[in-house]
Amino acid sequence: MPQTDHLKTDCSKCAALCCLVLAFDKGKDFAFSKNPCEPCRNLSGHRCSIHDRLTQEGFSGCVAYDCLGAGNRVVQEVFAGQSWQTDPRLTRVMMEAFSGMCEVHKRIDLLRVAGTLPLDPREDQIRREFLERLEEHRWSGSELNDFEVGLALEIDIFLHAIRKYLPAGSPIAW
Numbered sequence: 001m002p003q004t005d006h007l008k009t010d011c012s013k014c015a016a017l018c019c020l021v022l023a024f025d026k027g028k029d030f031a032f033s034k035n036p037c038e039p040c041r042n043l044s045g046h047r048c049s050i051h052d053r054l055t056q057e058g059f060s061g062c063v064a065y066d067c068l069g070a071g072n073r074v075v076q077e078v079f080a081g082q083s084w085q086t087d088p089r090l091t092r093v094m095m096e097a098f099s100g101m102c103e104v105h106k107r108i109d110l111l112r113v114a115g116t117l118p119l120d121p122r123e124d125q126i127r128r129e130f131l132e133r134l135e136e137h138r139w140s141g142s143e144l145n146d147f148e149v150g151l152a153l154e155i156d157i158f159l160h161a162i163r164k165y166l167p168a169g170s171p172i173a174w
């Protein structure tokens, strides 16, 4: 386990990226609809103005969502704490970087789960090497943009190859 657990979400070090980037539809989990890349009308600075009563206000979908630390990592590691709110020119690149980092952190999560499977030593070595690359690398925005068409594909092929170790009926799937 690295000293910094990259999958630990810390909204205080983020810039409300999920409340900007993600879309949702009005229904049982959200009280109104929001388009992608539209700041949520409940945002107040980087904070949710109804954070303490999200479920009561009809936003259980927000309670259930977890970026797995992607938002705080992007803001701190790629943008040195800057925000699209104070510099609107950053809005597009921050949104793109957040989307890329979500994909990175999704793979970190899956590779950690894969460590609980009965992999052979060679497979576990590959798993650990992928994990180290994702966790230790200091990502740039352009690298995050390229992630899904590069390293993510290699990892997905590896994960597909070790699916055979998943127990039958496992709720885990990739």
Ligand code: SF4
Pocket (backbone or CB within 6 Å): 018, 019, 040, 041, 042, 043, 047, 048, 049, 050, 051, 059, 062
């Ligand atoms: S309701 Fe609050 S937590 Fe949900 S998207 Fe809007 S600002 Fe973010």
